[in-house]
Amino acid sequence: MATVKTKKTTKSKKASQIPVRYRVIGTRPIRHDGVDKVTGRAQYGADVQLAGLLHGGILRSPHAHARIRSIDTGKAAALPGVKAVITSADIGPVTDRVVDLGEGATRLQHLRDNILASGKALYQGHAVAAVAATSPHIAQEALRLIEVDYEVLPPVLDLREAMEAGAPLLHEDLHTDDLGTKSMQPSNIAKHLRFEKGDLEKGFKKADQIFEREFLTSMVHQGYIEPHNATAFWNADGRLAIWCSTQGGFTVRQQAAAILDLPVSSIKVIPMEIGGGFGGKIHVYLEPVAALLSKKSGKPVKLVMDRAEVFEATGPTSGSHIQVKIGARKDGRIVAAQAQLAYEAGAFPGSLVVCGMMCIFAPYDLEHQRIDGYDVLVTKPKTAPYRAPGATNAAFASETVLDEIAEWAGIDPLEIRRLNGAKEGTRRADGLVYPRIGFLETLGAARKHPHASAPLEGPNRGRGVASGFWFNVGLKSSVTAAVNSDGTVSLTEGTPDIGGTRTSVAMQLAEVLGLAAADVKPQVVDTDSVGYNDVTGGSRVTFATGLAAIEAARDIERQMAERAARLWGVPASKVKAAGGVYRHATDSKKKITFKELAARLDETGGPVVGKASLDTSASAGGGFGTHIVDVEVDPETGKVQILRYTAVQDVGKAIHPSYVEGQLQGGVAQGAGWALNEEYFYDDQGRLANASFLDYRMPTALDLPMIDTVLVEVPNPGHPFGVRGVGEVPIVPPPAALANAIYRAAGVRLRQLPMNPGRVLEAILTRDGKPPSKA
Amino acid sequence: MKNFAYINAASEKAAIESMSDKALALAGGTNLLNLLKEYVLAPEALVNIKGIAGLNAIESFEGGLKIGANVTLSELLDHAEVRGRYPALHQALYDIGTPQIRNMSTLGGNLCARPHCWYYRYEYFDCKKRGGQGCAAIAGDNEFHAIFATDGPCVMIHPSSAGPALVVYGAKVKIAGPGGSRDAGIEEFFTLPAAAVARENVLKPNELVTHVLLPPPNGKSATYEVRHKESHDWPLAMASVALTMAGETAQEARICLGAVAPVPWRAAAAEAALKGKVVNETTAGEAAQKAAEGAKPLSGNKYKVQLVRTAVKRAILAAATGRRV
Secondary structure, eight states: OOOOOOOOSSOOOBSSOOSOOOSSTTOOOOOTTHHHHHTTOSOBGGGOOOTTOEEEEEEEOSSSSEEEEEEEOHHHHHSTTEEEEEEGGGGOOOOOOEEEOSSSEEEHHHHHHHHSOSSEEOSTTOEEEEEEESSHHHHHHHHTTOEEEEEEOOOOOOHHHHHSTTSOOSOTTOEEEETTEEEEEEOSEEEEEEEEESOHHHHHHTOSEEEEEEEEEOOEEOOOSSOOEEEEEEOTTSOEEEEEOOSOHHHHHHHHHHHHTOOGGGEEEEEOBOSOOTTTTSSOSSHHHHHHHHHHHSSOEEEEOOHHHHHHHSOEEOOEEEEEEEEEOTTSOEEEEEEEEEEEEESSSOOOHHHHHHHTTTTBOOSSEEEEEEEEEOSSOOOOOOSSTTHHHHHHHHHHHHHHHHHHHTOOHHHHHHHHBOOTTOBOTTSOBOOSOOHHHHHHHHHHSHHHHOOOOSTTEEEEEEEEEEOOOOOEEEEEEEEOTTSOEEEEEOSOOSSSHHHHHHHHHHHHHTOOGGGEEEEEOOTTSSOOOOOSOTTOHHHHHHHHHHHHHHHHHHHHHHHHHHHHTSOGGGEEEETTEEEESSOTTOEEEHHHHHTTSGGGTSOOEEEEEEEOGGGOOOEEEEEEEEEEEOTTTOOEEEEEEEEEEEOSOOSSHHHHHHHHHHHHHHHHHHHHTOOOOBOTTSOBSOOSTTTSOOOOGGGSOOEEEEEEOOOOTTSTTOOOOOSSGGGSSHHHHHHHHHHHHHSOOOOBSOOOHHHHHHHHHTOOOOOOOOO | OOOOEEEEOOSHHHHHHHOBTTEEEESSOTTHHHHHHTTSOOOSEEEEOTTOTTSSOEEEETTEEEEETTOBHHHHHHOHHHHHHOHHHHHHHTTSSOHHHHHHOBHHHHHHOOOOOHHHHSTTSOOGGGTOSSOHHHHSOOTTSOSSSTTSSOOOOOOOSHHHHHHHTTOEEEEEETTEEEEEEHHHHBOOTTTOTTOSBSOOTTOEEEEEEEOOOOSEEEEEEEESSSSSOOEEEEEEEEEEEETTEEEEEEEEEESSSSSOEEOHHHHHHHTTSBOSHHHHHHHHHHHTTTOOOOTTOTHHHHHHHHHHHHHHHHHHHSSOO
């Protein structure tokens, strides 16, 4: 397959060019997994078929909070076709300890209890028991025969109520870690964190005006198309194999090993193709359950969730209550900023409130700040990361207050951001000092974009602006790369490919070796077949696995140079490699291409394999985005129509611009859904009413205009090509940008998500008659 | 879902003989299968009626149309006469669900669909329609529930999008049962929960809608729907309007609301308000105000009162002008 220039589906403009000529990077080759995906041949977890395969099902709690007095599985086990029934008792004795899964420490008891409830069910949909049978239908029938005796307890659904003393407790043994001190009384507040910089009171004294506002956001789901699934086979020799849909085979291995009390080396995880994750496919739910069912039945067992299970029992991101207080001078300069963020953790500790705290004021250079965060338990599913977890909620609050300040000060929204904007050397409240970043460049590119100055034609229309930040992570990646005799390279990765990373990683290896992207054959393999890799998450794969690929390519290049030296009988130091051609340093007649050399490996010492294992954490580069959106608000229905959307982002260096544009567009689409459509409806007993896509209103292509993207390239100094993570930043600004646009269109400030027709209409019908200002 | 027997009915008679409260008719299945999966319904048998001859045609009939119950929504939408002469029906069906759903869903199924109230659709909620003691919607999340007839035992909204349009055209429903065939006026076909909470229409368990009879239209008509999403979504409120015009004056007006009551909800006061008036923004707005009179919204759906006004006003203007407003 030749490298081709694909037709540009969006107009991407490079606001600042990097003066380096690349042969592969920045082009748009066809993705290596494209044919399998478009022809339906790609194998997903639900496609796994094994001889003797049993089908499982999970019994889930109908109660949001209930003590499990007893579980009688007798009738279910007696149903013909049922081969195994398990409950938490089958996990084995638990010695509670803290386990570090590379993504933060968790109590083993909590990890185990989330996959099968032991003492209490802590949310409606919490797994209580599981069955394996010869058909999915028998498994479903068997689940209805399991008798569970529940003592129903009062649920806690509102996070502010959950924080109050006297609220029903989810975990009687959980005490607040309050800035490092354990609380005396048990509480639903798992953690209180604080970041502080400067002298807040001193800062507020300099303010001409102080803006204090309060925000509420609903829990929302990642909404990946493919439901969770897992197939497990516990072999008679004690080896466990797991096929599943995950963002990281190694994290599944680690979590399963901890839960099942096995050495990691006993488990092989085979990550199948993944139909979307967005952070929601990092926690394990089904994998250890399938393993236990397999152990008990002696057969391979497959579990596949339906959509209701996905909504009820897997990864929503936190709903939140955020208070923001910002002091500003008349000239638009912010003198002090304070925020308090309370995030729903769900049934077990571990919301990503800390990420919200890191991001809330991250785009700005502010001398005096204090940010408090609370991780709060409620009787809802344990939350999971969702694309820039915590940052979108936070930016909704800070970026709409900034819009109010801009209006009060009479300053353009882009200009007030420039005035206060962070740059290289700015220190964030959590202590990090920025290396080279591109926030101001996004503001400049946004200002220059025709959208920023286009007239708004027609009534009830408004334009909103908001910015956002995500820090992006590095973490650990390993690859191996084997040179084939036909001059291609087989690249072995361990980070599941969600956004086209087989290709974006292969392109970096190809660039170093002077090959075409199609000459590299990337594959994602199981945990026995490659060195350790952290998850596909934190917008890290093109950056971190890319760095590993570059390192492996250099390893290959060094070995190939030695082979050329051997052919010519000269010291390796005499061979110079560039652009896929190896030359003698002084004898211009001696040169050989990579492909020619690859054909002669056998005569020069045998196969060549490059490898790299890196911890890239120190060199990840943060990303900033600035979005402009035009909306029309129907004053008689409250419906918000997005007319035009432009997302500007510093992407460092776009390896494959189509995928980068796609990430920006996808992030905007999800952010718009979060802003305008999506929410969970729990009744007062904590039972979910809208566990389907019929009632959980994710936007479709028809709800969104073409989303224009502008790729600003301010290289990350921590990567040879300048790559920054790009996938998460674009979900951060949309809710604030849309709220600001709605205000300019309809004169109403919405501080609660989603901004659906009912809520917008009620705000319009009760508005104080203040005319909206011009955008 | 529970295992069930599958009966392939070759004729109306065979279907009727097989059907009972434990053997349910299966047409497109877009509604029924979801309910089976959730164990809301767990029949012993499904009676496939898709193979019955004569139920899948659109024929001319007494100057109007006779539409078989198995005609799909896509077929209706593609039919030149439906599009040309019955715009309120065409607009009501135009972007229901998704193309796949419209390819499977039938007109009979649209009329007989069970409520999409989420308290009905999940077995762990209390629901009188499923034999429970109370209605979880009254104290629960009722943003999408009824604002009319909310003093009854059930505050569902009728899910039929075709219903209001058929009401303004004065359609009839042909029903086949053990004793033969009978015609019911479309408004008599739908029943309020107060009459029988477990069902939404007059059909007995062994009766079948076989046809919809549309009389010739005598005027202009339109439907306006307020919906959150552009696709794959339920209406928040809708209004179908048929006007008999003399010049710019409405001699007669028929106005029916959808998605706001347990049945397609005739707005008689709005019809009276518009009758004899020149149709314009002002008179349409006045009729719209009347349409919302008598609404008793629940705790979470006051906004739907305004949506009714908007839908009625825009449907009247769309009918009068022939343009979408």
